[in-house]
Amino acid sequence: xxxxxxxALRNLRRxxxxxxxxxxxxxxxxxxxxxxxxxxxxxxxxxxGQITDSMLGHLQVHRKGYLASIDSLPxxxxxxGKQIQVVKETLExxxxxxxxxxxxxxxxxxxxYTETTNIRLNAVNPEQELKTVPMLADRIIxxxxxxxxxxxxxxxxxxxxxxxxxxxxxxxxxxxxxKDGSVNGQPFVVRGILEGISGPGGRDGIIHxxxxxxxLRMEDKEVSEIAIRLADIQAMDNVFAGLxxxxxPLKNKMDKPVFEVHTWEKLSPFFNIARMIDLMTxxxxxxLVAIVLVSIMxxxxxxxxxxxxxxxxxxxxxxxxxxxxxxxxxxxxxxGLLGTLxxxxxxxxxxxxxxxxxxxxxxxxxxxxxxxPTIGATEVITISVIVxxxxxxxxxxxxxxxxxxxxxxxxxxx
Amino acid sequence: xxxxxxxxxxxxxxxGDIAVQAIQGVDxxxxxASFVSFVGPSGSGKSTLLNMIGCLDPPTAGSxxxxxxxxxxxxxxxxxxxxxxxxxxxxxxxxxIPVLTVFENVEYPLLMVQNWPKEKRTARVKxxxxxxxxxDQGHKFPSQISGGQKQRVAVARxxxxxxxxxxxxxxxxxxxxxxxxxxxxLMKKMRDEFGTTFIFSTxxxxxxxxxxxxxxxxxxxxxxxxxxxxx
Numbered sequence: 277x278x279x280x281x282x283x284a285l286r287n288l289r290r291x292x293x294x295x296x297x298x299x300x301x302x303x304x305x306x307x308x309x310x311x312x313x314x315x316x317x318x319x320x321x322x323x324x325g326q327i328t329d330s331m332l333g334h335l336q337v338h339r340k341g342y343l344a345s346i347d348s349l350p351x352x353x354x355x356x357g358k359q360i361q362v363v364k365e366t367l368e369x370x371x372x373x374x375x376x377x378x379x380x381x382x383x384x385x386x387x388x389y390t391e392t393t394n395i396r397l398n399a400v401n402p403e404q405e406l407k408t409v410p411m412l413a414d415r416i417i418x419x420x421x422x423x424x425x426x427x428x429x430x431x432x433x434x435x436x437x438x439x440x441x442x443x444x445x446x447x448x449x450x451x452x453x454x455k456d457g458s459v460n461g462q463p464f465v466v467r468g469i470l471e472g473i474s475g476p477g478g479r480d481g482i483i484h485x486x487x488x489x490x491x492l493r494m495e496d497k498e499v500s501e502i503a504i505r506l507a508d509i510q511a512m513d514n515v516f517a518g519l520x521x522x523x524x525p526l527k528n529k530m531d532k533p534v535f536e537v538h539t540w541e542k543l544s545p546f547f548n549i550a551r552m553i554d555l556m557t558x559x560x561x562x563x564l565v566a567i568v569l570v571s572i573m574x575x576x577x578x579x580x581x582x583x584x585x586x587x588x589x590x591x592x593x594x595x596x597x598x599x600x601x602x603x604x605x606x607x608x609x610x611x612g613l614l615g616t617l618x619x620x621x622x623x624x625x626x627x628x629x630x631x632x633x634x635x636x637x638x639x640x641x642x643x644x645x646x647x648x649p650t651i652g653a654t655e656v657i658t659i660s661v662i663v664x665x666x667x668x669x670x671x672x673x674x675x676x677x678x679x680x681x682x683x684x685x686x687x688x689x690x
Numbered sequence: 691x692x693x694x695x696x697x698x699x700x701x702x703x704x705x706g707d708i709a710v711q712a713i714q715g716v717d718x719x720x721x722x723a724s725f726v727s728f729v730g731p732s733g734s735g736k737s738t739l740l741n742m743i744g745c746l747d748p749p750t751a752g753s754x755x756x757x758x759x760x761x762x763x764x765x766x767x768x769x770x771x772x773x774x775x776x777x778x779x780x781x782x783x784x785x786x787i788p789v790l791t792v793f794e795n796v797e798y799p800l801l802m803v804q805n806w807p808k809e810k811r812t813a814r815v816k817x818x819x820x821x822x823x824x825x826d827q828g829h830k831f832p833s834q835i836s837g838g839q840k841q842r843v844a845v846a847r848x849x850x851x852x853x854x855x856x857x858x859x860x861x862x863x864x865x866x867x868x869x870x871x872x873x874x875x876l877m878k879k880m881r882d883e884f885g886t887t888f889i890f891s892t893x894x895x896x897x898x899x900x901x902x903x904x905x906x907x908x909x910x911x912x913x914x915x916x917x918x919x920x921x
Contacts, residue, residue, distance in 0.1 A: 279801050286789035589785040592746060593847070594774020594803040596767055683746050687781070 280599065284606035287579070288614075294575060295611065301571045302615025302663060303622065305564040309659055310623035312560050314649035315630075316553045322645065323546055326473055330411035332540045333377065333503030334512050337363050337523065340533045342500065343543075349383045349396065351455040354498035359534055363502055366522050372515045374507040375407035380488045381500040384452040386432075386481070388440045395436060395450070396480045399488030402426075408505040412482075419444045419468025424482070429467035431482040437469045444468065450483070454492040462491045512539055561659070565666050568615075572608050572670035579607065580674045587678050588686025601679035608671020612664040619663075620656055627651060691758055693855055693887045694720040694743055698752035701738050701910075712738040714910040715752070720889065720903070722854070725881055727890040727901035734907040736891035737859060743889065744777055744857045745769040757854045774803035778848025778886075780858035780877075784840040786832040786847075793819065793828035796846045804851055818846040821883065822876055838869030842876060849880055855887045862894045874900050 288295045328334050342353040355363065360378070367373045379398050386395040402424035405412060413421040416431065425431055430450070432442055442448060444466055451461040464483065472479040489497070506515055516539050523535040541547040580587070587600060627649050635647040701713040713735045720726050728736045741747040742754060745761050746769075754762055757776050764772060773779075786795045796815045800806040806814070819825045822842040832840055841861060848856045858877070862870035874897060877888050890897050898904060906913045 283789070283802075290789045585783075585785065586787060589779075589781070589787070590798075590802070591770065592744070592773065592779050593799050594770055594772075594777075594851075596770045596774075598767070599802060684741055687785070 277602075280602050280606050281610075284603055284610055287583075287603075287607055288610055291579070294578070295614075298571050298575045298611055299615040299618065302568055302612060302667070303619040305567040306616055306619025306659065306663060307623050307626070309557075309560050309564045310620065310651060310656065311626060311649070313557055313655055313659070314623070314627050314651040315647065316557060317651065317655075318647070318649045320550050320553050322648075324540070324550065326411065327544050327546055328409075328505075328509070328540050330409050330415050331473060332543050333408050334506045334509055334540055335504040335516060335519065336538050336540075336543060337502040337504070337519070338500070338536050338538070340536050343536060343538065346381075349381050349500075351382065351492065351498075351500075354380070354500050355502070355535075356496055356498050360497070360499055360502075362526065363523065363535065366519065367502070367504060370515060370518065372506050372508065372511045373504055375404065375505045377401065377404040377408035377503045377505075378485065378499040379405075379501050379503060380485055380492070380494075380498065381480075382452055382488060382492065384450045384491070386436060386440065387449045387451065388442055388446065389449070391440055393436060393440060395433070397450070397483055397488070398480045399483050399485045400424075401485050405482075405503075408503050410505075415471040415473065416468040417471045419466070421468070425467045425484060427484045427486055428463075428465060429484070430464040431468045431470045432466055433470050433479045433481050434472050435479060436481070437466075442466055442469075450491060452491050454494070456493075458493070460491055460493055462487065561662070564659075565662065568612065568663050568666045569670045572611055572667045573673065575611065576604060576608050576671040576674035580604065580678045583678075584681065584686045584689040587681050588683045588689065591681065591683040592687060597679040600681075601675045604675030604678050605668055605671050608667045608675070609664065611671075612667020615667075616660045616663045620660060623651070624656075691722070692719045692755075693722050693724075693757055694718070694889070695755040696743075696752065697754075699739075699742065699749050699754055700751040701735075701742060701747070702750045712910050713742070713749075716910075716912045718905060718912060718915065720887060722887055723881055723885045724903055725878065725888050725901050726903045726905065727892055727898050728905045728907060729892060729898055730907035730913075733909075735910040736907055738910075739907070740857050740859055740889065740891045743855070744779065745773050774799060774851065776854050778851065778853035778856040780841070780844045780848050780856060780861045782860040782863045784832070784837070784844050784864075786840055786843055788832050790831075791828060792824060792830050792832070792835065792843050795832065795843055796828075796850050799847060799851045814850060815846075818850045819843075821849075821880065822846045836869075837865055838872060841865060841869075841873045845873070845876055845880060849884060849886060852884070853886060855889065858888060858890045858892075860892055860894070861890065862892070862897055867896070870894065870896055 339353050339355045367376050377400060379400050382397050382399065384395055384397055386393050406424055413424060417434065446466045447463055448466060449461050449463050451459060453459050470482065506512060516537060519537045523537055524533065526534045528534050591600060630647060630649050636644045637647055696716055696718050699713055699716040703710045703712055728739055730736050742749050743756060745764060749762055753760060761772060787798065790798060793815055796818055797811060800811045800814060819828055822845055824839060824842050827835060827839065862873060865873060880886060881888055892898060903915060905915050
């Protein structure tokens with residue numbers, strides 16, 4: 277095999293310019309794919325991390341029908357005592373559940389004593405919330421981050437803070453209608469300003485869950501949703517299936533399902549963008565395969581055509597068809613290997629350079645997001661194996677043609 | 691044992707509806723260590739006969755034994771192995787592999803066809819290169835040597851595997867008179883030294899004059915033979 281390798285290498289050196297051109301084409305393809313995968317992948321992970329770790333959690337449990345009417349933040353579809361207890365017990369039994377947070381979601385009027393506007397609110401237990409969405413505190417762009425907030429305090433979304441000219445420690449009033457239709461108001465101190473992020477709930481304010489219960493005059497300990505954080509996001513599908521199996525069949529007195537369980541993918545529109553990114557990655561990979569296939573096949577067909585007489589000679593002096601086939605396949609393999617190696621090196625250098633350069637970008641209303649592309653060894657190996665495999669595949673037809681060539685015809689070829 | 695025994699050998703090429711009988715019922719025997727030449731006008735069947743002896747083209751009918759083996763029904767793989775083991779080739783255009791040095795060209799059949807161990811292989815290649823007077827040119831590439839030198843290297847390559855038989859198709863056609871004489875002398879010397887049988891297909895009177903046996907072909911038929919072998 278080493279002799280075939282050596283001879284193939286010499287043949288590639290014989291047509292050095294062509295070898296370099298073909299390898300360059302493969303290199304460009306590999307670089308394009310690896311950079312796209314690393315940049316889009318890191319963007320995707322960052323956005324998913326931001327959505328799950330600072331807002332949604334990995335999974336959420338609601339009372340059946342809540343999600344369909346979430347826009348109106350209905351208070352009559354909250355989970356109550358027994359129901360909450362069932363969910364809590366189920367979550368505590370599951371080893372993959374790292375934390376969970378009970379929330380009341382409500383709409384209210386926000387007044388700074390001179391102006392009034394609508395506000396959507398998440399009422400949370402700060403301790404539970406920080407364990408479930410640990411990056412939430414990082415969204416506080418003004419004010420203290422520690423402990424999230426205390427009773428009587430509010431985190432105001434950035435847009436409302438700007439529009440209503442509200443500052444830290446200002447006093448504001450929230451007026452809310454409870455599920456019986458009566459209205460109640462309560463003063464709050466602005467604890468911090470909360471940065472808005474993409475997706476549902478990304479521009480909600482935050483208050484303490486006990487304050488929400490007082491404001492809404494809630495007698496029972498009701499919650500609108502339970503956000504769940506998993507120890508490992510990879511286990512999401514399994515946990516989701518487990519929770520669905522356990523909570524799904526539970527029925528109320530009217531024999532209707534009580535709960536609904538959703539993953540973050542169902543809750544956030546970003547999932548569709550993530551899927552689009554995956555689709556684009558696949559498309560770019562297919563383009564790479566096409567580039568490798570066409571360029572290698574073209575070069576190998578040329579190589580066979582130009583060396584017909586030589587093929588006749590080596591066949592005449594006893595080289596078996598299998599060895600002739602191996603020789604040309606090896607040339608294709610080496611071309612693919614060379615292009616891939618250079619491509620991987622350039623890509624890794626580019627990724628390191630981009631990380632050192634701290635390139636920032638804007639996404640929607642989010643400004644100055646830091647581009648930190650990364651790529652896993654598995655992805656690099658997979659792409660390399662695909663490219664080299666396609667290179668071998670592309671050289672098979674010309675190699676087969678060379679191996680099957682009639683020595684007499686080949687020797688007569690000028 | 692005779693090196694080549696042909697009995698009622700025939701070769702017919704079919705192109706569409708037309709069948710051309712290139713060799714028609716030929717009988718001959720070639721003894722070991724002989725210097726044999728097939729002569730005749732173009733299209734007489736010399737090259738076809740040589741190709742059949744060299745296992746490059748199977749006969750249509752008749753029997754053909756080379757070094758004691760019937761080669762009429764070998765498949766491609768078997769034919770390639772048989773050639774690699776028993777037959778050497780010298781071509782009109784030398785046909786050296788341009789990416790290999792002189793040494794590597796001679797080494798090629800031992801390395802890629804017969805898998806000789808390195809030390810034994812190196813010694814054998816050096817021996818052959820010395821024998822053909824190219825001992826000090828082993829590092830050069832074919833593009834760096836003359837036509838005569840290339841043919842010497844081709845002779846060394848044909849003999850390096852201890853082939854019983856060397857088939858040479860117009861080996862002097864691309865050489866000047868002096869060089870052609872040197873190459874013929876070299877082949878004779880090799881025959882004497884290694885006991886190899888040389889079979890030529892040629893128009894060249896120099897080669898014909900040096901042959902010990904001459905088979906004359908015309909229209910695929912063997913007209914006469916001169917020398918020690920039998921028709």
